[in-house]
Amino acid sequence: MSRLLALIALLLLPLSAQAEQVVAALSQTRVSVNANFDGSEILVFGAIKRDKPAPEGEPLDVIITVAGPERVETIRRKDRRFGIWINVEAEVIGHTPTFYTVATTRPLDDVLPRLTDALWKITADNRILPGLRGTPARDALIRIRHKDDLYRTREGEVSLVQDTLFDTAIALPANIVEGAYTTRIFLLRGGEVIDSYGTSINVQKVGIERWLYMLAYDNALIYGLLALAVAGLSGWGASALFRLIRR
Numbered sequence: 271m272s273r274l275l276a277l278i279a280l281l282l283l284p285l286s287a288q289a290e291q292v293v294a295a296l297s298q299t300r301v302s303v304n305a306n307f308d309g310s311e312i313l314v315f316g317a318i319k320r321d322k323p324a325p326e327g328e329p330l331d332v333i334i335t336v337a338g339p340e341r342v343e344t345i346r347r348k349d350r351r352f353g354i355w356i357n358v359e360a361e362v363i364g365h366t367p368t369f370y371t372v373a374t375t376r377p378l379d380d381v382l383p384r385l386t387d388a389l390w391k392i393t394a395d396n397r398i399l400p401g402l403r404g405t406p407a408r409d410a411l412i413r414i415r416h417k418d419d420l421y422r423t424r425e426g427e428v429s430l431v432q433d434t435l436f437d438t439a440i441a442l443p444a445n446i447v448e449g450a451y452t453t454r455i456f457l458l459r460g461g462e463v464i465d466s467y468g469t470s471i472n473v474q475k476v477g478i479e480r481w482l483y484m485l486a487y488d489n490a491l492i493y494g495l496l497a498l499a500v501a502g503l504s505g506w507g508a509s510a511l512f513r514l515i516r517r
Contacts, residue, residue, distance in 0.1 A: 291319045292332070292457040292465045299469070301442060302476045309444045312336075312471060315437035316455065328460030330433045331374065331381045333392055335456075336440050336471070338369030338420075339449030345407040361407040363399065368447045370394050370415070371422040373438045375430045378423070383461040390463055392456065394421050419443055448475050 294316030301310050314334055324330070343366055347359040372393055374381055382392060391397045394412060402408040415421040420443065428438040442451075451471040456463050 289320060289322060290324070290330075290457060290459070290464055292455055292467045293317055293319055294455050294467050294469070296453065296469060296471065299471055301471060301473045303446075303448065303473060304476050307444060310442045312440045312442065313437060314440055314453065314455070315435075316467070317436070318434050318457065324433055325459070329376075330430065331376055331458045332428050332430055332436045333375075333381065333456040333458065334373045334428060334438055334440070335392060335397075335454045336369070336371050337367040337397070337452045337454075339447060339451070340365040340367055341447075342366075343411060345410050347406070347410075361405075363402070363407055363411055366398055366411060368449075369420050369442070369451065370397065371424065371440060373424040373427050373440065375426065375428045375436070377425045381458060381461070386458070386461055386463060390456065390466075392454075393423070418445065420445070442471075442473070446473055448473055 294314060297313035297315075301312075318324075318330070343363045345361050345363055346357045347361075348355045349358040351358065372378075378393065387393050387396050388400075391400075395403070398412060399408055412421060424438075428436055430436045440453075449472075451473060453469050453471060455467040457465040
C-alpha cells in the first residue's frame, strides 16, 4: 500500500517540458552499518510521467546504476623470484568506485548502444577509467571487484509494467565501505537516453564501529596505543586463565 501511494504521489508531481520523464524514489536513503551488518537491500521504484500518449515503435527501457564512494587504489603484481612470490611492480589507479552495479530491463546489448554508453558512462567498462582500458592494472582491479561481488551487471532484473511503473532491488553486500552511493536512473527509447534521474544512498557506521573508525582516522596515535593496550590485556587475561585451569 505504501509503495502504491508513493507512486501516485510521484505521478502527481508537475510535468516538465519533456514528453517522457522518469521520477523515482528509494525504499531507504540511509544504511546503518554495525557489528551485525550482513548486507542490505534497497528497493528502487518509480514511474514514467507523460504529457501525451507514449510513442509507438521503439521499446522503452530503464537502466539503474549504483556507484560506491571513489578511492585511490594501488595494484601490485607478484612474480616468482628466487623461489618465492614477491611484489615486483605497483601501479596507482585513481578514483575508482568501491562498488558498482548495473540493473536493466533487458539484455544490455539490446538496450544500450556503445556510443550511448560512452557518452553517459553507464556500464563499468565506460565508468571505470576508460582511458586505461586494456592496461593490466585496470583489468586486474575490475576482475578483483567482480570476484568480490562488488561489481555486478544484472540484466533483465528491472521490472517495467506497461511502460509506466518500474522497480528493482539493489543488494548491498556486507563488505561495503562507508560513504555516499550515487544512484542514477536512465530512461531510454531506441537506444537513446531521453531522461535521467539521480539521488544517493548514505552508508554510515554507527555505535562502537563508528567511534573506532573515527578514532583510527582522526587520532591514529591514540588508536594505536589503545590497540596495543587491548592486545596486552587480552594476552595477560588468557595467560591468567590458563594458569587457573592448570591448578
